[in-house]
Amino acid sequence: MTPExxxxxxxxxxxxxxxxxxxxxxxxxxxxxxxxxxEPSAVAVLDALWxxxxxxxxxxxxxxxxxxxxxxxxxxxxxxxxxxxSAPCYVEPLRACDPLASLPHFRAGSELQRLHxxxxxxxxxxCSHCTRRENATLKPCMGCSRPSRKRVAEVDLGAxxxxxxxxxxxxxxxxxxxxxxxxxxxxxxLVVRSxxxxxxxxxxxVELITGTGLVDSVLRAAxxxxxxxxxxxxxxxxxxxxxxxxxxxxxDAIIRSARLLLKGNASIGFYCLxxxxxxxxxxxxWLELVRxxxxxxxxxxxxxxxxxxxxxxxxxxxxxxxxxxxxxxxxLKSLQQTCVSGQLFVGSDGYVYTCPYLIREPxxxxxxxxxxxxxxxxREDPFWRKPISHPAECRGCRWNPACNLCPVxxxxxxxxxxxxxxxxxxxxxxxxxxxxxxx
Amino acid sequence: xxxxxxxxxxxxxxxxxxxxxxxxxxxxxxxxxxxxIERSCEGEDAGAxxxxxxxxxxxxARRRSLGAFSQDTHSFLxxxxxxxxxxxxxxxxxxxxxxxxxxxxxxxxxxxxVFSDHYPYRHDRPKKIMDIDLALAxxxxxxxxxxxxxxxxxxxxxxxxxYGGEPLLNYPVIEAVIxxxxxRGITDTIFSISTNGTLLNENxxxxxxxxxxxxxxxxxxxxxxxxxxRVFKDGTGSxxxxxxxxxxxxxxxxxxxxxxFLVTYDNGTNLQEVRDFFRSHDRFQKRLMVFSxxxxxxxxxxxxFAPEQSLAFSQAANAIKSDMFREGARYGHNDAMLDFLFxxxxxxxxSRRILGNSGRPGIxxxxxxxxxxxxxxxxxxxxxxxxxxxxxxxxxVETGLDFGLIKETIDSxxxxxxxNCATCPITRLCGxxxxxxxxxxxxxxxxxxxxxxxxxxATSVLEDLYSLLEVNPSYFxxxxxxxxxxxxxxKALTY
Numbered sequence: 001m002t003p004e005x006x007x008x009x010x011x012x013x014x015x016x017x018x019x020x021x022x023x024x025x026x027x028x029x030x031x032x033x034x035x036x037x038x039e040p041s042a043v044a045v046l047d048a049l050w051x052x053x054x055x056x057x058x059x060x061x062x063x064x065x066x067x068x069x070x071x072x073x074x075x076x077x078x079x080x081x082x083x084x085x086s087a088p089c090y091v092e093p094l095r096a097c098d099p100l101a102s103l104p105h106f107r108a109g110s111e112l113q114r115l116h117x118x119x120x121x122x123x124x125x126x127c128s129h130c131t132r133r134e135n136a137t138l139k140p141c142m143g144c145s146r147p148s149r150k151r152v153a154e155v156d157l158g159a160x161x162x163x164x165x166x167x168x169x170x171x172x173x174x175x176x177x178x179x180x181x182x183x184x185x186x187x188x189x190l191v192v193r194s195x196x197x198x199x200x201x202x203x204x205x206v207e208l209i210t211g212t213g214l215v216d217s218v219l220r221a222a223x224x225x226x227x228x229x230x231x232x233x234x235x236x237x238x239x240x241x242x243x244x245x246x247x248x249x250x251x252d253a254i255i256r257s258a259r260l261l262l263k264g265n266a267s268i269g270f271y272c273l274x275x276x277x278x279x280x281x282x283x284x285x286w287l288e289l290v291r292x293x294x295x296x297x298x299x300x301x302x303x304x305x306x307x308x309x310x311x312x313x314x315x316x317x318x319x320x321x322x323x324x325x326x327x328x329x330x331x332l333k334s335l336q337q338t339c340v341s342g343q344l345f346v347g348s349d350g351y352v353y354t355c356p357y358l359i360r361e362p363x364x365x366x367x368x369x370x371x372x373x374x375x376x377x378x379r380e381d382p383f384w385r386k387p388i389s390h391p392a393e394c395r396g397c398r399w400n401p402a403c404n405l406c407p408v409x410x411x412x413x414x415x416x417x418x419x420x421x422x423x424x425x426x427x428x429x430x431x432x433x434x435x436x437x438x439x
Numbered sequence: 440x441x442x443x444x445x446x447x448x449x450x451x452x453x454x455x456x457x458x459x460x461x462x463x464x465x466x467x468x469x470x471x472x473x474x475x476i477e478r479s480c481e482g483e484d485a486g487a488x489x490x491x492x493x494x495x496x497x498x499x500a501r502r503r504s505l506g507a508f509s510q511d512t513h514s515f516l517x518x519x520x521x522x523x524x525x526x527x528x529x530x531x532x533x534x535x536x537x538x539x540x541x542x543x544x545x546x547x548x549x550x551x552x553v554f555s556d557h558y559p560y561r562h563d564r565p566k567k568i569m570d571i572d573l574a575l576a577x578x579x580x581x582x583x584x585x586x587x588x589x590x591x592x593x594x595x596x597x598x599x600x601x602y603g604g605e606p607l608l609n610y611p612v613i614e615a616v617i618x619x620x621x622x623r624g625i626t627d628t629i630f631s632i633s634t635n636g637t638l639l640n641e642n643x644x645x646x647x648x649x650x651x652x653x654x655x656x657x658x659x660x661x662x663x664x665x666x667x668x669r670v671f672k673d674g675t676g677s678x679x680x681x682x683x684x685x686x687x688x689x690x691x692x693x694x695x696x697x698x699x700f701l702v703t704y705d706n707g708t709n710l711q712e713v714r715d716f717f718r719s720h721d722r723f724q725k726r727l728m729v730f731s732x733x734x735x736x737x738x739x740x741x742x743x744f745a746p747e748q749s750l751a752f753s754q755a756a757n758a759i760k761s762d763m764f765r766e767g768a769r770y771g772h773n774d775a776m777l778d779f780l781f782x783x784x785x786x787x788x789x790s791r792r793i794l795g796n797s798g799r800p801g802i803x804x805x806x807x808x809x810x811x812x813x814x815x816x817x818x819x820x821x822x823x824x825x826x827x828x829x830x831x832x833x834x835x836v837e838t839g840l841d842f843g844l845i846k847e848t849i850d851s852x853x854x855x856x857x858x859n860c861a862t863c864p865i866t867r868l869c870g871x872x873x874x875x876x877x878x879x880x881x882x883x884x885x886x887x888x889x890x891x892x893x894x895x896x897a898t899s900v901l902e903d904l905y906s907l908l909e910v911n912p913s914y915f916x917x918x919x920x921x922x923x924x925x926x927x928x929x930k931a932l933t934y
Contacts, residue, residue, distance in 0.1 A: 009467060013505070031504040078493045080500060089454040089467040090908040095793060173591060328504045332794065376593030 030328040113342035114176040123182030168371040213253025223264040230269035236286035354383035462507035463793035520801035537581040559879035607638035636681035660713035728775035736885035804860035807872035827874035
């Protein structure tokens with residue numbers, strides 16, 4: 001074919017992302033597991049080719065040399081990103097596996113994989129970052145507005161109600177349970193009872209996330225239930241951590257509890273949050289702590305996680321990282337599911353949510369209709385399953401690579417303006433822009 | 440030479456594509472890719488220096504990461520399910536629909552009925568009418584299992600369908616079953632009924648509407664078309680009575696959403712007249728229409744049509760179909776024939792499963808359901824696979840499902856039918872099932888060239904689909920939203 005007859009097209013399994021900030025872009029070649037980063041001038045050439053221009057015409061339109069453009073097109077073909085055709089074709093984008101499965105009659109049933117429980121609103125600490133505070137410094141993952149917690153009653157979750165919810169979840173095949181407790185001390189009895197119940201109900205994975213050291217009874221129960229205890233760290237030593245959580249001795253208590261748990265052959269983990277006083281990537285004290293305690297897992301808050309962490313000594317512990325390199329199957333999965341798919345969150349008021357940041361939108365309570373009733377009604381479905389097509393308001397949004405149709409974002413949509421985008425802090429905007437190619 | 444499962448096709452614009460059945464993906468197919476596929480079939484890899492090397496790598500990368508362009512026909516064959524596995528599978532995901540054939544009797548004498556002399560199927564059962572005790576017992580057998588499955592999967596559907604003959608001839612059983620299901624506290628059951636509409640009086644209609652029963656009424660088109668085939672025993676047409684009853688229902692319940700129309704056509708149907716009829720009457724607006732061809736399998740029915748008649752039918756069909764390609768054409772725009780007769784095959788093709796296995800566990804190909812997902816109970820108390828495969832028994836109401844018999848049925852089906860699919864290029868598009876191959880006494884291919892014709896048909900659908908999408912990429916994009924708004928829960932039962 002002559003260049004004049006040529007139409008260039010990306011393959012359906014190549015994903016293009018544009019960086020609006022500087023005009024650059026990235027091509028994700030999913031089957032080849034490769035990323036091609038594109039200079040702004042290359043993106044301009046691609047735009048011209050997509051308008052149906054021949055390489056020579058595209059060169060003229062973008063001010064590039066014709067030979068350069070031909071070489072660029074040849075490079076894209078050779079790398080498996082796209083191909084030249086004699087006529088404009090339709091390229092079917094790689095999509096979710098089975099659209100018919102979303103029809104009610106064929107619905108396979110939502111699979112509850114993890115139940116999160118926030119058994120108490122009480123805490124003895126006053127961490128500046130705490131997501132339960134309205135003026136917290138740590139932003140939710142999307143940078144969206146923090147929901148008011150005024151409607152949340154200041155009472156603990158009833159033990160019998162919690163056990164009922166756990167039993168229903170277990171009957172539905174849920175195998176993972178996570179308790180989020182700032183300080184276990186005030187509700188030690190409830191935590192002990194719940195850990196014991198979790199063990200009896202056969203949960204395969206039980207985790208307790210806490211910000212303080214554990215009292216003896218909880219330590220014993222955790223060991224007995226084979227629970228993973230994950231401690232939140234705001235700093236890599238007592239000076240930085242205690243300053244961030246505004247209570248002396250917390251760091252030492254955590255490390256003491258961690259060592260006791262390790263003695264009992266229990267598993268420990270660390271959930272490291274950005275407090276502004278430690279750079280996890282460079283902290284020698286932190287690396288020393290990891291080498292010493294060998295935690296089963298380390299989770300870094302996804303907004304602050306950086307690619308450079310991959311090359312550090314702790315990279316093997318990173319369980320979760322945004323903007324992962326492309327993989328065809330995980331990409332397909334991400335097309336179908338939201339980040340909260342398979343998870344329900346129970347607040348201390350007994351209400352059930354699909355995300356901790358959606359406390360204005362409970363989808364039921366443990367009492368009524370219960371976990372079972374919630375799934376029977378399909379109330380979780382709009383939050384767990386991405387819509388087949390993007391809402392009109394979201395089409396072409398520059399924040400899509402980050403938002404990924406987050407249910408929080410959907411909940412905050414206001415007319416044509418997405419509250420998420422408007423309230424995105426500059427720091428996060430910059431980070432997302434820098435990762436515009438993220439899939 | 441080892442074939443790769445897939446096929447080449449071209450669109451009206453001349454663009455060439457390759458449909459890869461191993462993955463379900465479609466690729467634009469320039470010469471280089473075509474050559475690489477041919478070489479791959481011959482077991483050759485392109486040399487590193489050759490111009491086609493990039494396409495060789497392209498094929499290999501997709502074979503490695505997506506399972507595309509695969510030659511391994513052995514892995515295509517599923518592990519054989521033993522009876523224990525089958526029992527477990529059905530007791531965890533089966534029992535999706537109970538279909539009660541409440542009577543074999545009918546007050547009409549439709550010329551294309553599958554129980555007419557044109558077909559090998561017979562209603563020669565010793566008992567024609569289902570009695571209430573049997574209906575309630577069958578309902579309990581189904582509900583006991585379905586509600587048990589629901590404890591593990593709350594989304595598991597519970598659906599009860601009334602079928603015939605003409606089911607309204609045994610209306611007391613229908614009323615009793617619905618009340619019985621509700622008395623067990625199951626409030627979200629999908630009830631549905633297929634009827635010719637002639638007995639749909641006000642009392643019956645009110646009861647069905649009150650209980651949100653999906654009412655599927657057969658209307659073949661305008662009076663002359665409808666009455667050509669749908670006649671009473673004395674030969675008089677049923678159009679007037681059917682339409683009168685529909686109008687009465689709609690006058691009392693104008694917004695009732697669960698009213699469906701079943702349209703049957705053959706080579707003698709004037710499609711344009713039928714299209715105009717459904718477009719011009721308010722009663723059909725925004726209603727789900729299900730178009731079905733008079734079954735062409737195991738029958739001499741079509742011998743009545745002269746070749747010229749069949750040709751004229753095809754030409755008329757093509758003329759209507761071409762409207763899909765006109766500028767601005769879109770789905771859900773008050774043209775049921777375009778949407779459902781011509782659009783639905785394309786839409787289903789576009790909605791094909793991508794990646795993963797096609798078929799059901801133990802059944803590698805075709806689109807059949809697993810026997811036991813649907814329970815079709817006939818008046819004698821036998822449980823059959825489906826209303827469209829009369830006589831294919833898989834148990835009884837008294838003893839429940841016979842898993843040994845189901846296994847034998849699957850083995851027979853695999854041995855006779857799916858053992859021929861290992862090199863089939865369209866397993867994800869085939870759309871056939873037990874009913875397609877059930878001859879009344881055994882599974883067999885309806886004709887020697889059946890699969891060839893099926894592949895040609897699928898190729899044609901791909902050509903139409905991609906021709907349409909090249910012109911109008913968003914033709915189907917909003918169809919799901921439209922369907923779910925217009926036909927909540929109904930469409931699921933029609934697939």
